[in-house]
Amino acid sequence: SALEKSLVYAAAGERLSTVVRFTIDNSLSGLEFAAGIPGTLGGAIAMNAGTKNQDMSGIIADLLILDQTNLTLQTLERKDLEFSYRHLELPGIIISATLALKPADRTRIEQTVKQNLLYKNSTQPVAAASAGCFFKNPPKGMPAGELIEKSGLKGMKINGAMVSQIHANYIINTGDATCGDILSLKKHIEKTVFNTYKVKLETEVRVEGE
Ligand SMILES: Cc1cc2nc3c(=O)[nH]c(=O)nc-3n(C[C@H](O)[C@H](O)[C@H](O)COP(=O)(O)OP(=O)(O)OC[C@H]3O[C@@H](n4cnc5c(N)ncnc54)[C@H](O)[C@@H]3O)c2cc1C
Structure with missing residues (x-):
């Protein structure tokens, strides 16, 4: 009331x-x-x-x-x-x-x-440069971070963009990552998780002008 x-x-x-x-x-x-x-x-x-x-x-x-x-x-x-x-x-x-x-x-x-x-x-890697959790947790089954971690992607890098060692659902900018590096890593994560678990990840981060 x-x-x-x-x-x-x-x-x-x-x-x-x-x-x-x-x-x-x-x-x-x-x-x-x-x-x-x-x-x-x-x-x-x-x-x-x-x-x-x-x-x-x-x-x-x-x-x-x-x-x-x-x-x-x-x-x-x-x-x-x-x-x-x-x-x-x-x-x-x-x-x-x-x-x-x-x-x-x-x-x-x-x-x-x-x-x-x-x-x-x-x-969570709160001190690193990131946009927060990158992917939405699927409605059922493992959360996105676990899917990415168990697909062996923790620490995976494309130039300055890296899958966080602390929480695999974070893509962090280690210093000189471009938007292209982050989007390439995003695509690599999507592909690897799909090939490993047949789960299609959706982004939580809104990507503009891709
Ligand atoms: C280290 C870190 C940790 C985070 N942890 C979390 C977490 O625990 N949980 C979580 O949910 N998110 C988390 N986030 C994500 C982020 O903080 C949220 O998405 C945040 O609330 C977005 O607010 P913003 O002001 O930065 O909006 P922006 O990123 O600038 O905008 C986000 C979207 O909202 C729209 N928007 C913004 N303001 C308005 C408005 N006034 N009216 C209409 N539309 C608007 C924009 O157009 C855009 O589409 C985290 C991010 C980081 C970097």
Whole structure:
């Protein structure tokens, strides 16, 4: 009910980490899962960013959307938004969002955020240059990282682009990788995983102008 929820209104261009910090400071629970995910609030919503168990779809109350063609604004309620795995059907640009969170004990929220960050930092190459997880996890069976690792691709390099040694679903730029190097490595991964496991990987990273 409205009494149990607390609403946070934020601009889409706000950094997600700033919004997470704000919710901690105001003892609001719900966004702990987003700690450590880089980018803006709008980007996180547009990508339905999240972790294994939670994503942005779970905390959105409504979005203010700009239609680029007619330059009109409309508010879309959660029930009118089609979220799916790392995807949101969008009729325009997100200008701002209302998040539905729950009042909770600040110390507990902070502890959860710390645990999440610790887990992320120890299992993902967060310090390296990357675009995050490159492929979506298939709907069933092994997650993408495991498929890539078990196909023997950890550490595989094409010029400066490399399959991370820490988490095989990350393609990292070791210094001088070009976009072409990263896309060549992506194709090599897709081919090898398909030949090994007959699984067609789909990218989570959006590739523009390929
Ligand atoms: C080290 C690392 C770790 C990561 N970990 C995770 C993770 O754990 N979980 C996860 O889900 N992702 C993760 N990511 C991926 C990335 O952080 C998210 O996809 C991020 O939320 C994208 O936000 P951005 O602001 O960078 O958007 P961009 O990358 O700039 O844009 C992403 C897409 O959203 C669209 N978009 C952006 N803003 C708006 C807007 N206001 N209105 C409409 N469309 C918009 C863009 O057009 C584009 O199609 C990680 C990335 C890195 C580098």
